[in-house]
Amino acid sequence: MATVTATAHPNIALVKYWGKRDHSLNLPAVPSVSLTLDGFQTTTTVTWGAPVERVLFDGVELVEDPRVSRFLDRVAYPRPPCEVVTNNNFPTGAGLASSASGFAALALAASRAAGQELDQVELSILARQGSGSACRSIFGGFVAWDMGGRPDGRDDHARPLKGPDFWDVRMVVSVVEDGPKAVGSTAGMERSRASSPLWPAWLAMSPGMVKQAIGAIHARDLERLGTVMEQSTFAMHATMQTAVPPLLYWQPTTLAVLQQVFALRAQGIGAWATMDAGPQVKVLCEAADAETVASALAPVSLQVFVHSPGVGAHVVA
Numbered sequence: 587m588a589t590v591t592a593t594a595h596p597n598i599a600l601v602k603y604w605g606k607r608d609h610s611l612n613l614p615a616v617p618s619v620s621l622t623l624d625g626f627q628t629t630t631t632v633t634w635g636a637p638v639e640r641v642l643f644d645g646v647e648l649v650e651d652p653r654v655s656r657f658l659d660r661v662a663y664p665r666p667p668c669e670v671v672t673n674n675n676f677p678t679g680a681g682l683a684s685s686a687s688g689f690a691a692l693a694l695a696a697s698r699a700a701g702q703e704l705d706q707v708e709l710s711i712l713a714r715q716g717s718g719s720a721c722r723s724i725f726g727g728f729v730a731w732d733m734g735g736r737p738d739g740r741d742d743h744a745r746p747l748k749g750p751d752f753w754d755v756r757m758v759v760s761v762v763e764d765g766p767k768a769v770g771s772t773a774g775m776e777r778s779r780a781s782s783p784l785w786p787a788w789l790a791m792s793p794g795m796v797k798q799a800i801g802a803i804h805a806r807d808l809e810r811l812g813t814v815m816e817q818s819t820f821a822m823h824a825t826m827q828t829a830v831p832p833l834l835y836w837q838p839t840t841l842a843v844l845q846q847v848f849a850l851r852a853q854g855i856g857a858w859a860t861m862d863a864g865p866q867v868k869v870l871c872e873a874a875d876a877e878t879v880a881s882a883l884a885p886v887s888l889q890v891f892v893h894s895p896g897v898g899a900h901v902v903a
């Protein structure tokens with residue numbers, strides 16, 4: 587019996603992953619680029635070999651949700667019953683990338699508790715099978731997730747572009763709603779693929795946006811990065827909103843925050859917005875502008891957090 591605790595941070599996609607070419611392995615239909623954030627985190631303790639299988643999520647026992655047990659089967663099979671205790675210090679399932687930090691922390695804690703010493707690429711491949719975006723939270727800072735070519739997904743993993751200290755940017759997170767999202771990302775991706783007439787354009791434009799974003803990161807060019815980041819999020823939401831029936835993750839308050847971001851830009855402050863499968867808005871800016879941005883968003887938000895680039899998943903005990 588071994589017990590290991592690991593922690594991981596969410597990552598926010600700068601160029602979005604939206605669409606799967608394989609559902610059981612979470613192989614993406616498009617490449618993506620992300621930034622791992624500090625501040626928000628998931629901490630997960632796995633005991634490999636417990637009297638009964640038990641999953642405690644933020645203090646509540648999960649009885650109906652088999653996702654964790656299925657994921658543990660991917661770590662090793664057959665395996666003993668395990669105890670998993672996981673805690674988030676931020677709202678879960680609301681478009682704040684809790685599945686990314688959750689499966690990254692679980693991949694690391696479970697594989698170590700099972701006696702495996704996986705390297706970061708192997709961990710990224712494992713985490714991806716829990717939730718696609720989790721493969722990027724294995725790494726800190728700026729991260730790319732290219733599409734592999736193998737049907738078994740063994741070459742489909744994230745890779746680090748630049749570490750958290752490379753560029754002192756901030757992600758200002760505006761929380762406008764704290765409830766869980768109505769349609770999960772897997773169902774939303776599938777509906778977009780199956781029914782949005784914009785889907786072929788989304789697939790066609792994504793590799794170019796990734797290339798642009800990587801170039802902008804290397805050049806530390808925030809305007810270029812912010813511009814392509816906004817294009818990616820609006821293109822993704824366009825495929826959602828033109829699906830049948832439409833997927834609308836935004837709330838009126840989402841638009842209020844977006845208008846504030848555009849108003850800041852009109853005043854010459856470099857701030858760019860991105861949204862995921864939820865109503866929250868994340869705003870990329872230079873460290874020096876973060877307080878101005880946060881104060882402008884506060885009146886139209888429930889809560890505002892300012893996050894710096896964060897480190898990758900790591901063992902804490």
Ligand code: PMV
Pocket residue numbers: 598599601602603604618685686717718719720771772862863
């Ligand atoms: O990892 P999933 O299945 O929760 O998908 C994440 C999808 C987005 O957050 C909307 C975009 C992304 O690249 O993270």
